[in-house]
Amino acid sequence: MLLDIFDPKAPPQAIGIDLGTTNSIVAHVRDGRPVPLTNCDGSALLPSVVHYGAEGSVLVGRNAAAYATREPERTIASVKRFMGRAADDVETKRLGAYKFVPGDASVVRFDLGKLTPSAIEVSAEILKSLRQSAIDQLMHVGGAVITVPAYFDDAQRQATRDAGRLAGLDVLRLLNEPTAAALAYGLDKQENGLFAVYDLGGGTFDVTILLLDGGVFQVKSTGGDSALGGDDMDREIAERMLSAMGATTTQTRTPEVVSIALEAARRAKHALTDAAEVHLELPQKGGGDVQFSLTRADFDAWIQPLLERTGKSCRRALRDAGLSASELNGVILVGGSTRVPRVRSYVRELFGKEPLSDIDPDLVVAYGAAIQADLLSRSSDEVLLLDVLPLSLGIETMGGGVDKILPRNTGIPAGAKATFTTYADNQTGFDLHVVQGEREIASDCRSLARFKLSGIPPLPAGFARLEVSFNVDENNLLSVKAVELTTGITQSVEVKPSYGLTDEEVEQMLIDALDHGESDFELRRLRDAQVEATRILLATDKALDSDADLLDNAERARVEQALTEARRAASSARTASVVENAISALDDATHEWAGRRMNRAIQSAIAGKNLGAVERSVAHAAGVEAHLANHLERQPR
Amino acid sequence: MGVEPVFGLDLAILEQRHRDLSRALHPDRHAASGAAERRMALGRAIEVNEAYRVLKDPVRRAEALLSLRGVATGEGKEPPASPALLMAVMERREALAEARQTKNEAALTRLIAEVHAEAQRAQAALGTEFASTSSNSAEILKRIGELRYYRRFLDEAASIADDLL
Numbered sequence: 001m002l003l004d005i006f007d008p009k010a011p012p013q014a015i016g017i018d019l020g021t022t023n024s025i026v027a028h029v030r031d032g033r034p035v036p037l038t039n040c041d042g043s044a045l046l047p048s049v050v051h052y053g054a055e056g057s058v059l060v061g062r063n064a065a066a067y068a069t070r071e072p073e074r075t076i077a078s079v080k081r082f083m084g085r086a087a088d089d090v091e092t093k094r095l096g097a098y099k100f101v102p103g104d105a106s107v108v109r110f111d112l113g114k115l116t117p118s119a120i121e122v123s124a125e126i127l128k129s130l131r132q133s134a135i136d137q138l139m140h141v142g143g144a145v146i147t148v149p150a151y152f153d154d155a156q157r158q159a160t161r162d163a164g165r166l167a168g169l170d171v172l173r174l175l176n177e178p179t180a181a182a183l184a185y186g187l188d189k190q191e192n193g194l195f196a197v198y199d200l201g202g203g204t205f206d207v208t209i210l211l212l213d214g215g216v217f218q219v220k221s222t223g224g225d226s227a228l229g230g231d232d233m234d235r236e237i238a239e240r241m242l243s244a245m246g247a248t249t250t251q252t253r254t255p256e257v258v259s260i261a262l263e264a265a266r267r268a269k270h271a272l273t274d275a276a277e278v279h280l281e282l283p284q285k286g287g288g289d290v291q292f293s294l295t296r297a298d299f300d301a302w303i304q305p306l307l308e309r310t311g312k313s314c315r316r317a318l319r320d321a322g323l324s325a326s327e328l329n330g331v332i333l334v335g336g337s338t339r340v341p342r343v344r345s346y347v348r349e350l351f352g353k354e355p356l357s358d359i360d361p362d363l364v365v366a367y368g369a370a371i372q373a374d375l376l377s378r379s380s381d382e383v384l385l386l387d388v389l390p391l392s393l394g395i396e397t398m399g400g401g402v403d404k405i406l407p408r409n410t411g412i413p414a415g416a417k418a419t420f421t422t423y424a425d426n427q428t429g430f431d432l433h434v435v436q437g438e439r440e441i442a443s444d445c446r447s448l449a450r451f452k453l454s455g456i457p458p459l460p461a462g463f464a465r466l467e468v469s470f471n472v473d474e475n476n477l478l479s480v481k482a483v484e485l486t487t488g489i490t491q492s493v494e495v496k497p498s499y500g501l502t503d504e505e506v507e508q509m510l511i512d513a514l515d516h517g518e519s520d521f522e523l524r525r526l527r528d529a530q531v532e533a534t535r536i537l538l539a540t541d542k543a544l545d546s547d548a549d550l551l552d553n554a555e556r557a558r559v560e561q562a563l564t565e566a567r568r569a570a571s572s573a574r575t576a577s578v579v580e581n582a583i584s585a586l587d588d589a590t591h592e593w594a595g596r597r598m599n600r601a602i603q604s605a606i607a608g609k610n611l612g613a614v615e616r617s618v619a620h621a622a623g624v625e626a627h628l629a630n631h632l633e634r635q636p637r
Numbered sequence: 638m639g640v641e642p643v644f645g646l647d648l649a650i651l652e653q654r655h656r657d658l659s660r661a662l663h664p665d666r667h668a669a670s671g672a673a674e675r676r677m678a679l680g681r682a683i684e685v686n687e688a689y690r691v692l693k694d695p696v697r698r699a700e701a702l703l704s705l706r707g708v709a710t711g712e713g714k715e716p717p718a719s720p721a722l723l724m725a726v727m728e729r730r731e732a733l734a735e736a737r738q739t740k741n742e743a744a745l746t747r748l749i750a751e752v753h754a755e756a757q758r759a760q761a762a763l764g765t766e767f768a769s770t771s772s773n774s775a776e777i778l779k780r781i782g783e784l785r786y787y788r789r790f791l792d793e794a795a796s797i798a799d800d801l802l
Contacts, residue, residue: 411686
């Protein structure tokens with residue numbers, strides 16, 4: 001072990017991160033089992049709190065939380081609730097201590113005087129702290145899987161991935177939290193059957209119905225509410241405490257008073273897990289203390305409306321899966337808020353069975369993330385996760401309606417196309433608005449992006465035909481492309497994400513974050529390119545071992561040569577572009593071969609079946625003649 | 638998907654095929670490969686998921702089978718619904734609107750069950766039509782149209798149920 005410490009060639013270890021509303025956790029797989037990595041104060045749970053000192057210091061975790069009542073405005077908790085949101089979102093108007101920079105339509109920024117960090121940057125601070133804990137213990141950290149609520153929309157996912165990039169992580173995958181939990185349970189217990197995962201965290205609720213079958217984790221449906229969780233329970237209690245404290249108006253509800261009430265509410269909630277009644281002393285307006293008592297029965301009644309909202313999501317998820325509660329083999333509890341006794345009894349009543357909670361509900365998601373990171377980095381084929389799109393994707397139509405292109409619960413990766421036409425003579429431009437959600441009116445859904453297509457040939461109304469393709473990748477991230485069919489030319493698409501940061505902004509922040517600017521950035525690019533090259537060299541060697549017979553002699557020589565050059569570039573090049581060029585040359589040399597190998601894989605997957613028939617029926621059934629050609633241009637950010 | 642092009646498809650086999658193909662093509666299986674291969678696998682995986690989605694859905698499966706026979710499909714190609722069907726759908730719609738207004742969950746559940754049974758019958762009829770030796774495309778199109786009516790009703794009822802539940 002001691003030898004490893006100074007060995008820069010120690011193999012990189014993949015990590016899994018649960019970036020939670022209340023707590024965040026990093027874990028990895030050691031000797032085949034997931035274990036949490038502790039942070040500097042020896043705990044697995046890092047409170048998701050960031051404190052920005054007036055003089056420029058940044059604290060994360062317990063040290064930051066210590067400032068919660070002293071400097072509430074500069075101590076940011078539950079930042080996850082602001083991811084992928086805008087300044088005027090409802091979330092910013094709820095009970096809380098923060099001031100926001102008004103008017104920013106694409107991202108929430110906290111107003112801290114000189115500093116105005118976005119929600120993405122605040123999250124990146126939490127991730128940096130987790131990354132540091134991992135580096136301290138593992139020396140060499142490889143790729144990371146970061147979990148997100150299943151019900152997160154595209155903007156919230158993009159924001160999470162950008163936070164990962166800002167924190168210097170190689171984000172292998174965004175994984176849905178309930179799927180991660182199921183992975184941890186499924187591998188631990190080796191159970192098969194239909195399961196529901198009820199995941200009530202600090203700020204988000206998810207329910208996922210999935211089928212476990214011999215290493216396949218197939219999500220049947222998912223539902224939830226990305227703004228519902230333990231925080232809302234705290235607010236229910238805090239509202240009553242504030243009344244008792246005499247703070248009933250916005251003037252008396254100063255950030256300090258509000259954060260004292262929220263903190264007391266959190267403690268009362270935790271105490272009620274074991275006690276039937278709690279008594280607290282709260283500071284009263286105008287001095288002195290006031291006695292505040294709370295029984296579990298009161299608390300249960302107050303949170304009942306919140307529970308019913310989760311029940312509605314569960315019933316819908318069951319219906320979407322075409323199942324009834326009695327067909328489930330088990331219900332898995334995830335998230336710290338499922339420690340509340342009333343939540344457990346509610347779940348028992350809802351599904352008619354005793355829920356499982358034998359893996360710590362605070363850690364189970366991070367365990368699943370670590371397992372997935374380990375599987376991905378080893379290219380293991382023991383397990384296959386088949387997930388779904390949580391919310392329908394569509395295009396705004398004339399008149400403000402929504403044309404749903406991909407319905408919710410479609411298996412991912414997914415793709416679909418829709419054709420639109422011009423409505424005016426000689427119209428040469430076309431505006432497209434991509435939205436996500438279940439509502440019939442576009443303005444009630446989340447706006448994901450606006451596109452401007454230009455250069456359409458002037459034709460009478462209704463003659464031009466615009467084909468819009470949607471693709472959702474394995475991270476549940478959307479990309480869109482549009483083609484004008486009469487000219488057959490792909491029009492340049494200008495993508496303006498409605499939320500989040502642009503690629504340029506993220507890039508600039510990465511450069512700014514490094515002390516020595518450009519040269520450090522270049523060095524990091526070189527490292528990244530080398531890691532990528534090593535990965536591809538290994539994969540190509542493996543492919544040569546198994547599928548060299550699919551190459552003729554000339555092709556084989558070309559592949560070998562590209563391989564040699566890439567190997568040389570990876571070990572000796574000093575600039576990233578040399579390595580990147582060598583990778584791309586290798587990519588070119590192996591392109592056709594990869595197609596043949598893919599066909600062989602399909603063939604062996606459907607052993608005994610004639611490949612031609614398979615391909616024909618796939619193509620005919622779906623009418624997907626040119627998905628590959630239409631593969632999306634919007635570069636992953 | 639390597640399944641017979643028939644309407645009376647064995648859904649268990651379809652599901653198994655989908656999983657086998659996903660095992661071969663899912664992007665997770667190609668995470669370590671080069672960019673071109675990853676793109677290719679992603680494209681193929683999307684095709685497989687799309688084909689699975691089409692084959693699982695009786696309306697789209699029926700349309701795909703007709704396309705294989707060279708028959709144009711789509712809502713515009715289907716013959717207009719019979720007056721009897723229209724009447725029945727209209728009556729049900731009124732009942733649905735009433736259940737919505739009075740928030741009558743029991744009535745809503747009953748309506749959904751009734752129409753669901755109708756849809757099952759229409760689907761069975763569609764299966765019989767496909768299987769028959771003298772199977773007639775116009776008749777099939779008519780049945781697809783019927784099934785579509787029921788589906789739409791059920792979708793609407795489901796979203797009303799969402800609000801009520």
